[in-house]
Amino acid sequence: MFSLIDAVTSNGYAWRVVRAESVVAELRLSITNAGLGTLKISTDASLDTASLRRVFEQLVVKVFDENMVRKLQVVVSSKAQDAAVQPLIVALEKSGFELAARAPAAGAKLSATKLSVAEAMAIATMARHIDLNVWGFRFDNGKRRAGQCNYTERVISISKHLVAHHSLDEVQQVVLHEIAHALVGKDAGHGPLFKKQAAALGYRGKNFTGREIAANEAPWVGHCKAGHVHYRYRQPTRPLACGLCGKTFSRANQIVWQRSKAS
Ligand SMILES: [Zn+2]
Ligand SMILES: [Zn+2]
Incomplete structure (x- = not known):
């Protein structure tokens, strides 16, 4: 050692x-x-x-x-x-x-x-839990989701943007989440069977919010008066109020949008 x-x-x-x-x-x-x-x-x-x-x-x-x-x-x-x-x-x-x-x-x-390292880590982790003659790996361009388990093609995919804007430890967590899906099958969804399997693999269950990716990739950024930051991939077409400042629409909490530096 x-x-x-x-x-x-x-x-x-x-x-x-x-x-x-x-x-x-x-x-x-x-x-x-x-x-x-x-x-x-x-x-x-x-x-x-x-x-x-x-x-x-x-x-x-x-x-x-x-x-x-x-x-x-x-x-x-x-x-x-x-x-x-x-x-x-x-x-x-x-x-x-x-x-x-x-x-x-x-x-x-x-x-x-970082991408080639993430790929090697993903494949090595998959090899420990599922049959690589059956399951393949690839990257995708997802921005609103971190990864995907495709049961039809039997492919686990991970977002390139996830790798770019998250730590390798977080990428590894998403890989474990998708492996758990592969093991328990589509019908289990995110139910108790899935949760048990995912935890057994070492998945800590932190929700993916997409915020880190949006902060770097979304072309529209908005601020409310209180300074909360919001991101959109498309230009907002109607007035939006900050959901953190109030549950219902109020002009006082309206978000002001501008083009972000990412676009
Ligand atoms: Zn899932
Ligand atoms: Zn706010």
Whole structure:
């Protein structure tokens, strides 16, 4: 078993992978102003893929969820032969990284986006609970819903906008929600059977409101006098009052709309 230790440096982020109190790999992250991160990994020890994968999952979730980077490139190097690097490459590929180039000496360059990492995590999670020969995965463009379980096509889909504007942990929660649908079937809806199954998978049941996506994607933004913010994907055609200020329509609570910066 490995663990990931934060290493304090004066210029940027660094981690050490530790096994039985000895350092087996060093990781150093540098970030450009455009949000491209380069993680340099050097190792001479022999490492196993399964535990490395857990280390990378932690690290990758951290760099994307704390918005450290938009895209992450990994450069693997070793003074030893390929034998030390190969398990690292396999672990990274399983975590959503794509091999870009193999260096002539022992080493390689790989890269991933939050979307490719989310896809790898979704597929790995699906593989633990449902048959991937039966169920497929894809992304969709949903803005008002986070994901979908399509029983006809037997496909679980997750919104690209969800990935863009939510944390990977929240994306993972939606994946678990959809897997629960796949397991209990369409007729169960969101009833007790579904709730029990979802909870057993680790779904925490937080409702998706679509607010984070709307705040970034909706072309219309409105404010009431009290300062409550509202979003619409289409231009409102009739006067609307703020539902947070009052249950019935009142001119005093009317929302004033304008084009948002997102449009
Ligand atoms: Zn549902
Ligand atoms: Zn209001």
